[in-house]
Each structure stands twice: as C-alpha cells, then as structure tokens.
Amino acid sequence: MSLLAKKRVVLELLRRSVGAQERLAVAFSGGVDSTLLLALAREALGERVLAVTADSPSLARAEREACRRQAAALGVPLRFLATREHERAAYRANAGDRCYHCKSELFETLAREVLGRDGVAAVAYGATADDLGDHRPGMRAAQEHGVLAPLLEAGLGKEEVRILSREAGLETWDKPAQPCLASRVPYGQEVRPEVLERIDRAEALLRQLGFRELRVRHHAQPLGGPIARVELPPADLPRALEPSRREALLSGLRALGFEFVTLDLGGLRSGGLNALLRKLPVVTGEPL
Template identity: 40%
Template sequence: MTNLPLELQQKHSVLITILNEMGSMLIGYSGGVDSTFLLKSAHDLLGDNVLAVTADSATLTGDELDEAGEVASAIGAAHLAVKTDEFESEDFIANPPERCYYCKKERFSALKDIQAARGFKWVAEGSNADDDNDWRPGTKAVRELGVRSPLKEAGLTKPDIRELSRALGLSTWDKPSAACLASRIPYGERITEDKLNQVAEGERYLKELGFRQLRVRHHGDLAKIEVPADDMQEVIRRADEITTRIKQLGFYFVALDLAGFKSGSMNKVLNK
C-alpha cells in the first residue's frame, strides 16, 4: 500500500484502526465493490471473527448471489446466504420513495438476529462517503439498528475503494456499480416478482452481448435501456435483435435513454 497517495494511505490506516477496535462482525455482503473490499479488509485482520451474510431475495439475481459466494470463497471468508422476503411487506410492494428504508430495516433486523445468536460484536455494511450525495433512505434503518459503516467512518469514497481494491488484487475493483432490481421500477408503481424477473432477464441478456454498465428500467409496457454514451452506437447497431429479445420478456415497446446511464436516475423525480 506504500505506493498509494498519502491521503489514501491515511484513510486506509483509519479503516484498519476502526476494524481492529470492532473486533468481530457480521457483514451485510452483496458481492459488490464496497462490501467485498470491507469483507477482505476485515477478514485479513480478524479472520474467523468475520461472517459475510447475503440476503437471498427476489431483488437479487441468482447470478449475483453465485458471484458473491465465489468472491467470498476466494477471500477465504465464511459466507452465509439467508432467505428474505420483501414481498411480505406492503410498504415495500407499494414502492414509495422510502422503499429502501423498509427493505433495509427487514434485512438488517434479520442480520441482527444472526449476530445475537452467533455472538458477533457488530453488524457492519458497505456504505461509503459518497453515498450521502444521493437519496439513501436505507441509511435511516442502518442508524436505527446500530449498524456500523466502517468505510464511511474512515472517509473512503468509491474511487478510493476501487483503488485500494485494485492494490489488494480484488477482482471486483472495476466491477460496475449495481443496485437492487426494485430500483428499476418508478416510485409509486407496485413491485411484483414478474416485473423484477423481466428486468433481471433483460439485463442478463444485454450483459451476454458484452455490455457491462447498464440498466433496464421498467415503465409498464415500455423497457427503457440505459448504457453509457460510448455504448449507445452498439445498441443502435443491434437494435433489431435487442428489441426482439426484450419484447419476448413481455414488453411492447423498447427505448434507449439518450441521456445515458446514470446510477439512481429514478431519483430525479423526487426533486419535483
């Protein structure tokens, strides 16, 4: 780590201090950039005093769950997948702007139960210092339940975490940002498993074509595809085959968002 910028080394040192002070923890683990870096850092320091737990639900694809398990195994960390069912909550299904709060409250409550049963000192999660710049109602649930966010506490941003992950040799260092499938459905539109499956299958198909950073937004009969500006020409070139496949999933119309990919783009309507 000595070849990294001094400021980043200092932030990393703060993180190490925080993790050592925590002593043992159960980590809410998605297999993404942030939670993987947190798991690696904590496991390197604390070994078997760390357990990664992934919520296995309809909002996470099977591919993502498998990848999370594979990465945790490569790190050498213990990994547990726990079934959760957000569809038992009408607050989640109704899809209000606070949807993430209700989801996180259920998930981290389940993790708190596991923590108590297994004797870990803390439950931790992978939010970073950049997450305060977007609408993150799940943060309220994290605070209410006393869940720790070590990366945020250390002041680490997403670029910081990618750089540190690369230095540690983690395969996730350049992994595209992800979000739960429910984030593809506009606020106020009820969430169903069929809608989540349509989104998951559409995104899986586009990834198979070679696109890495993308979203398929569910607007009823319309599927809206978001990719970075550099990928738009390729989507247009393959428009016929893409349109045919996406329509087979149950959509009647397929559109390309000319504004390009933007994580959290559904939150723009909250400014109204």
C-alpha cells in the same frame, strides 16, 4: 488524511468492533464497497468474519453467484439470508423510502437470525462518505439498528474504495455499480417479484449481447405490457443499433413481456430515477 491513513482507521475500527473471541458479520452485496469491507475485515479479524448476503427477488442471479465466488476467493464463509421485503406493503408501494424498508428487513432479519449466534456480535455494511450526498434512506435503517459503517467513519469515498480495491487485487475494483433490481422501477409503481424477475432476465440478455454497463428501466402502463427503457453509456449506443444486436435486443425483450422497447438517448444514469422523487399513486395496471 492520506489514503493509507484512512485504511489504517478502517482496520482499527474493525478490530475494535468485536471482542477478542467474537465475530463480525458483513452485509455483503458483492459490489465494490462491500467487497473491500469484507477484504479489510478478513485482514483485521482473520477467520472471525462472516459474510451475509440478502437473498430475495431483488438480487440478480448473476450477483448471487458473484457473491459466492468473491467470498470464497477471500476465504470468508458466506451465508445467504432469505429476506422478505417484498411482503412489506411499504416496500411494494415504492415510495421514495423504499430502500429504508428493504434495509430494515435485512437488518431485522440479521438481528433475529445471525446476531448472537456462533459468536457474531456486530454487523457492518459498506456505506461510504459519498453516500451522504445521495438519496440513501437505507442509511437511516442502518443507524436505527446499530449497524457499523467503517468505510464511512474513516471518510473513504467511492473512488478511494476503488483504488484500495485495485491495490488489494480485488476483481471488483472496476466493477460497474450494480444497485438492486428494484431500483429499475420508477417510484410510485409497484415492486413485485415477477417484475424483478423480468428485469433480471432483461439485463442478463444485454450482458449476453456484450454490454457491461447497463440498466433496463421497467415502466408499467395502464393498458398492455410494460415499456423497457434501456440505458447504456453513450459510447455503446451505436453498438445497440447495429442490425443484429438491435434485432436480438428487440425480440428478446419482447419475449420477456415488454410491449415496447426504447433506447434512452440520454445514456446510462446511475440513480437517474431519483430525479423523479415525489409521492405518486401506485400503478398496478400491468398484466402479470
């Protein structure tokens, strides 16, 4: 099927997702996939669209503002919905199914506070065909709650999403993947709000130093503060070692409470921690 044909399928699915007087809520993270979905929903349904962004410690503050800006640019009202996944013991334990508990919290909160109000009759999210080949336990939560996935149903992959985004003039067309902050914590180590805040501030520091694609992995230790394992694209590694940037990076991350600062020579690997998936005891030895 051609890319244009897939786009038409998405638009038709969106038009059929709600009744003529009803509205669709789009779970909106501000990433490439959900931004395209929101734009296509606006095209298909006009003003009968609501963007909903889960607002919790796992959302980077810069991403919160990006959601506000992008929704406004598309002319879609945005609601920030407070979610409390960090109050769920299974989420904090950070086993391989953490995303399932996070998405369950989101979709249950949507069902409780958004669905059935102000004409909202359905919820859609930005899963794509490529997500089927990755570790995505959150997709199970979406299926359990009847959440629609029009991009996935039309067979759109991530590169196709970027092409359509560029054609639509969306600023996110070349945006680096930006998964939630909890993805920086190795499986088996406890996810806590203060840990997520430290990661958010650490990654904001790297962006201030001129890096665009990055991860700061947060490794707790039984004794002392955590280790920051910085991942950058291989081409950016020499820049990180320039004396002025190296000193700013080292002093800035230490000021945030990191005991050691390391630069991963393997480079940036989105989803790299999935290679470590296994049941591990929760590590809680890091001081607050």
